[in-house]
Every structure is written in C-alpha cells, then in structure tokens.
Amino acid sequence: MTGALPAMAWRIATRVASPLLPLFLARRVRRGKEIAARLPERQGHGADRPPGRLVWLHAASVGESQSLLPLLTALARRAPDLHFLVTTGTVTSAALLAERLPPALAARTRHRFVPLDVPAWVARFLDTWRPDAGIFVESELWPNLIAAATARNIPLGLVNARLSKKATATWARLPGFAARVLGAFRLVAAQTHADADRLRQIGAAEVQSWGNLKAAAAPLPADPAELARLRTILAGRPVFVAASTHPGEEAAILAARPAGVLTILVPRHPDRGAEVAALAGAAPRRSLGATPGPADPVWVADTLGELGLWFRLAGAAFIGGSLVPLGGHNPLEAARLGCPVIFGPHMGNFSEAAALLLQAGGAIQVPDAAALAAEVAAVLTNARKAGDMVAAAMAAMGRPDGSEALPDRLAAVILPWLPPAEAAGVADAEPGASVAPG
Template sequence: MSAVAAPGGWRGSLPLLAWRAATSLAAPLLPLWLARRARRGKEDPARLRERRGEGADRPAGPLLWLHGASVGESQSALPLIEALAASRPALRFLVTTGTVTAARLLAERLPPALAGRVQHRYAPLDVPAHVARFLEGWRPDAAVFIESEIWPNLILGAAARGVPLALVNARLSAGSAQGWGRAPAVARRLFGAFRLVIAQTETDAERLRALGAESARAWGNLKFAARPLPAREDTLAALRAAIGARPVLLAASTHPGEETQIAEAHGLLARRLPDLLTIIAPRHPERGPALARDLASYRLALRSAGALPGPETEIYVADTLGELGLLYRVAGAALVGGSLVPHGGQNPLEAARLGCPILLGPHTANFTVIADRMLAAGAALRVADSAALAEAAHLVLTGTDRARSMTTAAARIAADAGALPERMAAAIESLLPTPSGAGAGPG
C-alpha cells in the first residue's frame, strides 16, 4: 500500500496526524509561496513542479536517494557518493536539496565521471500528496538524510513504503534535543524510523539515542572529509597577477556585523602593511552591493562587477558564488567567517586543505570539536575583535615560519578524516539490495 492509503507511522499520534492534516490544508496556498520565493531568487522558476514531487525520471537499476538541505550538507555528500560509486558500479544516485545555491554548486563540483550516475531534484515540500508522488515516481532502494533534515511526512512516508532510511553526519543541538524531548512519542516515531544513524559527535549520538534512535553511533563529521575546494587555473592566474606580491587577508563566508569589524582591522593593519589587500567574501553573495555602500570610505572593488583588485584597491568584495577555493589559494591568512558574530562559524577545514593559515573569532559552536583541536595544535589562532584580528593577521602575514607551522598542523588534522566516506559507504551499502536483486525499488 502507498503511504497515503496506510499512514501507519502516523496512527495513534495526534501531533503527527495534526501535522499531516495541516500540511494537506496548506497545499493550495504553497504555489503562491513558491512563486514569491522564485521572484526573490530562492527557487528555480523553471523547476517548481519538483517541489510538488513531479518530474521523476527513475533510471534502471538500484537507486540511492540522498537528501541534504543546503550547500554544506550537499557538498559533504560528494565524497560519500564517490565512495559508494566506486564500491557499487551499477548504483545510481538521486540527490535532493532545498536551495538553488546547493543545486548549482552540486552541478559545478560533481566529478565528471559521476555526472551520468547522479540526478538532482529539488526536494518535495512536506505535503502528503507531494511526498507520495515523489516516492511513487522514484521508488528509491534506500534513502540517506544528511545532518538534521527531519520532515515527518517525508520520513514516515518513505518508511511506510519499505524504504530503508539512514541519517548520517547527524547533529542535534541542545536546544533542538530539548524541543524534541517535549514530544517524546513523536521523536521516537521519527528518529526510530531510521535503521542507520551515524552522528558527528558522541554528544549528538547520546541525544539521538535518548529520542529514539537507539543504534546511533558517533563516527565523525563528513565535512571534515571533503575534497579541497576547486579553482579554475586561468581564473587563479588572473587573480594572482592582479594581486602581485601584496599581502592578502581574506575574510571568508562573512555574516552581517562582521564586515565592519574586518574593515576596522584592515585600517589598523594597513598602518604596518601599507600595501595590504583585504578580501571580503560574504556568505550570501547578494549582499555585495550593500557592503560596497557600507564600506564606501575605502577604495573598493566588486568582483560581481567583473573587477579585479587594482594597485589602489584596499578592500576587494568577492561577492560571487563558489569561489572560496580560488580565494583561499591567494590569501596569506584567512578569518573563517561567522565566528566574529554569534553565528557559530563556518568550516575551517576548507582553508586547512588549501594551506591557508586560519584565524577564528570567539564564536565557533558549529565546529566546536575541530576548532578546539586546531587551536590546541597551533593550527589556528583565536581573535576576539578587530584589534586582535589585525594583530594576529600581522603575525601570520609577516612570519613565514609561523604560517608554515600553522598550515602543517592544520593539514594533519584535515587528513585524519580521510577514511570516513568509505567507512560510511560500507554501512549504507548494508541497506541496499544485493546486486542480484536490485533495481525494482521497495515500492
């Protein structure tokens, strides 16, 4: 039976039945919401039907569905897909995401050898009819949810159809665990639906086990096993030529409230390094023009306008998508954004893999384990504010030995997680049918 005809996962749970009813009632209004998001660039107007579960094109043979909400989750899935593809040559992959940016970067960074085996769709909205249409069309042999995407209709609908479910790279904050704990029966239904649960840390695993994922174990973070960010050679050569021998401070993936502090640090540091170039790469590139207005007192250039930094450029706003690999390669030191403000920080290992010395603000809760390890090993420096940022950047930009020791220590930490994708792939394979019985889907 279909998940619509026999919603066993919902039976006996009033909150889940209420969610199912509410999402069904809201369905007629969702096209208006999607159209509004499309006008703001947050949806692909040509592919809105995928959000209704339409557009299935199931390939022959075994099919693994992987879902990651946004950029970080979908990018961390790439080494996992590579490991599974090498182990199971007949396996095909469906990757769903919830954001336009994630879809674009997946297409750009997917290895060419895998392009014919991986299809992308936008995830269906968590409406029973949309979910049923999606599952009926694709009939995945197993499904992997990445990090913390818990959608009741999607999870219980797949489980009702017999699709084996895995939750990998799972993380659960104290606040989220407390929230789920207020509805323990609901949590047990949802987290207990996963046959395989692999958490990032033991703390995450403990929280998940308390909520019903009894087999949860901690293996580490897939983001730590990602491949180095790419950069086009011709683009890199052009940027290096424009910069010349100037010292470069990069502020990568910045958030509102950080850029003014970075500009202040530039002003302090430029007194000691007059030819300093500071590059600011906002986490959301569409903020570039607003940043240009906010920092109008500096000689500034915008990458989105096609400009390269000239000899007089003080601050270069790299408001383009998917170019951090380029920027880390030209920087002499990098502040990892989201850490000067209470956001929790972005992934410092992206810089570590490209040999760029790392500076971290006080807020690194999103990457506590790896940040603490880097700081303890001398692979990164902690900075509290703009003055400390200027001082630390000067230390790294003028101290060749210090920069070298930092990058060496960071590279060792980044290499430690290299075997995780293969280990995780082997666990996921246990959910798939044997090669002799693959291809029909569990529907």
C-alpha cells in the same frame, strides 16, 4: 508518549497550509531563492527514474551537499550499477553540486529540489522515484517525508548528523515525536561525540560517532589559469580573506581590517554582494567582473564555489559565521590548502574541527572583531608564525582519526540495504554504465 499526536498535527497543519505554499514559493522566486521553471519539483513532480537500483540522498544546502561527494564516490566505486538521486533545498547547492560532481559520477546522478513536506507532495515524489534507499545528511528532518518513506519500506540512514543545543531543546519538548522521527533510521552516524549525545537525549536509540564527512572531502578546487592571473595582479600585496561571512560580520571586519592589506570579503550568500560592497564604500565586485586596483583596500568576491581560489591567494583566512552566533563554517577547508585559520567565538557547528586545530596550534580563536585585526596583522607580517600554523594544522589533520575511511565505512553499511542487482533488473549492466542526467 509515542509521538503519534504531534505527527498527526503536523500532517494536518501541512495539508491546511498547502494552498498557500505556491505563494510562498513565488515570493522565493522573486528573491532568487527558487527557479521558476523547477517549482513543480517542490510539489513532487518531475520524476525521471533511471532503470536499476537508485539511492536517494538528501542534503539541505551547500555545505551538506558538498559533504555528500565522498560518500557518493564510495558508493559508486563499490556498486558500478548504482544511480543516484540527490535532493537539495537551495539554488546555490544545486549549482555547486553540478559544478563539483566528476563527469562520470554526474552521468549517474539526477538532481531535484526536495518537495515541501506536504503529505500528497511527498507521496507523489516517493511513488514516482521509488528509491531503494534514502540517506539524509546532517539535520534535515522532515516528518512527513520520513514517515512516507518508512511506510513504503524504504530503508533510511542519517549520516554526518549534527544537532545544535537550540535544536535539541526544541525537539526535547516533544520527546515522543522526536523518537518517532529518529526511529525511522536504520543508521544514525553523528559528526561528533557531542552531537551523538544530543541525538540520544531526544530519543535516537543507537547512534554511531564515526567522524565528519567534511574531513574526508578533497581540497577545494581552483582554476589554475585564474589563480595565476590573480597572483600576477596582486603580486606583492598581503591578502586577507573573510570567508562565508554573514550580516553583522562584514561591518565589524571592515572596521577592524589591518591597514595596507587587501581584504577579500566572501559573503556566504552571493546575492548579498551589492549590500556588502556598499558597506565597503562601493568596493569592486567579482560578480561584475571587477578586480581590485592598487588603491582598493577591499574586494567583494560575491561568486559561488570559488573559496578554493581565495584560500590559495590569502595569507590568512577568517572563517565566517563565528563572530555572530551562527555556529561557524568549516575551518578545515582553508587549513587543508595551507592558509592560516582564524575564527571567532561561535564555532559550535564545527566544535571538534576547531578544537583539533586549536589544540595543535593550527588556528587562532578571537573573542571579537577588535582582536581579529591584531591577529591578522601578526600572521601576515610573521612568516614563521604563519608557517608554524600551517604545519601544525597539516599534522593535526593527518592524524589517524578514520575520516579518510569514513565514506567507505558508511557505504559498507548502506549497500546491503539495497536489493541485489539481479533483482533490480541490472544484472547485465556494464561497469560504469550511465544514464544521461534528467
């Protein structure tokens, strides 16, 4: 089975659904999930293509867009004439990308929200942006968008690819369709060996397993003045941070939090701040400018892009998405900042990173929230235990697994796909020449 019939069915279904999609987008605007003024981008409008060679990189949300930064840097360093288009699907990813891009790189980068997978909308997007190559990150596979890019002879790569067991089972029901979608990519580079095996199961012909771009990322930033201010306010208080939490986790953490400890709850989605604060008995909220008083046991950090601040303040960090079956979040971010790491049983999205830390003694895995309280208390009250965990994690992350070289390795594969600078009309571009963002 070639997958032609499911591909045709998907094209027809998205065309039929397209008149209703503006209502879907309007509902997302009301929920804060879209920006009203930028809704035309979801239909492929809003192109502002810079001259010369353009690499398009697509990432679904916050984690994926942040993993792009090392690759963007490597591509920009190797080809000073390149410009970049980054597409994402969420408001938070757009805001954090704008905050984290270095100024020189930001001047060479445009951001747009990815068009919904309607044939006419993706055609408009590709025909007006005319990218010279497209790079998809992780598991964001839109069949019409990929097929339209292939029809235009745009070389495509899938990097930092991952595929959960559930997604593998779903794609496996249509093996020809899966093979058709994955066959569009010249390069499929998986995060882990397990991801590579799952991608092969659903029809990816050649899969590389070169490591995780997130392991090559720079440490999360923090404002030095704000860090100093909060350290003064919290002086003498043991601090525990529950990072990137999801519904069902906050209540369990609150019920099991150690006595006498300030617990900082950082919901994965900041718009849940009011809900989380209510669970915590009207706890003060960072987004409202509140700081915890001496009698406040909980502080809700419902802001975007400040995990680097909380990991530097905390004596222990719980990694969210792991007490509920969501696959967890990146434990290396906290470990890289010298914060002892604890996570629950569900770490499938970062299985190799979790195993790396656990095998070295640089992290603790708990079966449930009840066990979490005892482990947090043990780490916060035993400086030697905490120090040993940090040292073990740092040693494990310093192993020569190739993660630091991965962005350059990917860039070396991608750049030959592009036309020569002369062919793109940029032979005379000066190193570092830039175009103001659109």
